[in-house]
Amino acid sequence: MSTQEVLQIALELAGLSEVPADTAVLVPGQNLRKALVGIDLEGPELLWAKGEGFDLVIAHHPPGGPAALNFWQVLLRQVELMVAYGVPEGVAQAAAAELVREHRLQNHARNYLRLPALAQALGLAYVNIHTPLDEIGRKRLVQAVAELPPAATVADLIAHLRARFGEFRNAQTAIEVVVGQSRNPVGRVAVIHGAGTNGGYPVAKALFDHGVDTVLYIHIRPHEAHRLAQEYGGKGKNLVVTGHIASDSLGINPFVAALRARGLEVVPFDLVPP
Ligand SMILES: [Fe+2]
Numbered sequence: 086m087s088t089q090e091v092l093q094i095a096l097e098l099a100g101l102s103e104v105p106a107d108t109a110v111l112v113p114g115q116n117l118r119k120a121l122v123g124i125d126l127e128g129p130e131l132l133w134a135k136g137e138g139f140d141l142v143i144a145h146h147p148p149g150g151p152a153a154l155n156f157w158q159v160l161l162r163q164v165e166l167m168v169a170y171g172v173p174e175g176v177a178q179a180a181a182a183e184l185v186r187e188h189r190l191q192n193h194a195r196n197y198l199r200l201p202a203l204a205q206a207l208g209l210a211y212v213n214i215h216t217p218l219d220e221i222g223r224k225r226l227v228q229a230v231a232e233l234p235p236a237a238t239v240a241d242l243i244a245h246l247r248a249r250f251g252e253f254r255n256a257q258t259a260i261e262v263v264v265g266q267s268r269n270p271v272g273r274v275a276v277i278h279g280a281g282t283n284g285g286y287p288v289a290k291a292l293f294d295h296g297v298d299t300v301l302y303i304h305i306r307p308h309e310a311h312r313l314a315q316e317y318g319g320k321g322k323n324l325v326v327t328g329h330i331a332s333d334s335l336g337i338n339p340f341v342a343a344l345r346a347r348g349l350e351v352v353p354f355d356l357v358p359p
Pocket residue numbers: 145215218219333
């Protein structure tokens with residue numbers, strides 16, 4: 086298998102026709118046999134992989150190269166998600182612009198060459214697949230949410246996600262209600278995932294202000310959760326956080342299965358099993 090084929094398998098599973106900006110072949114390779122797949126596969130993992138006879142390392146989070154520098158572009162997917170959930174386009178763009186501003190400036194600090202250079206020096210093929218794998222996870226979450234009865238509560242939502250996905254049962258984190266109450270009706274639910282990172286305060290605010298009752302993120306920074314709880318906690322609005330590593334695994338595990346089905350030997354690294 087080649088690095089190009091690996092990327093193609095991920096795109097097909099995600100239903101995407103183009104390679105998103107946060108996804109790239111960092112060191113290309115052909116006739117690959119043994120892949121290490123994980124969320125954060127950086128220097129120590131590359132060295133370990135070399136020693137264990139791997140010829141391919143597939144990381145989820147962008148470890149460098151163009152995928153790290155162009156990461157901010159996928160944040161614009163937040164606009165599509167918000168609009169699909171009923172947020173006016175102008176409001177959605179303003180909310181996403183706050184996220185873009187923050188992430189774009191961080192690029193200047195980043196050493197984007199170090200890890201691709203290490204993989205190259207070790208003779209390892211190195212691929213990073215971010216948005217396609219999160220998109221697989223997002224679709225699974227959206228499907229599970231659609232299965233809820235109309236009168237479901239936030240507690241019902243959490244119980245259903247746990248019943249549906251081994252990743253949530255096997256994770257060491259719990260699905261948590263960070264704004265609102267588990268006895269609240271879920272009402273209209275927005276799953277915000279597969280768009281770079283969580284939408285933080287601005288995206289949740291835009292959704293709450295335009296008819297969404299429950300927002301689902303995989304993680305959020307504490308001060309943003311606190312601010313949302315203060316402003317929306319008493320208004321029947323809910324923010325549910327499903328856990329970063331469990332939720333990333335939810336999108337990566339089907340990809341691992343697809344690679345194995347194509348004959349590649351795959352060893353999962355930092356993944357919660359399904
Ligand atoms: Fe992810």
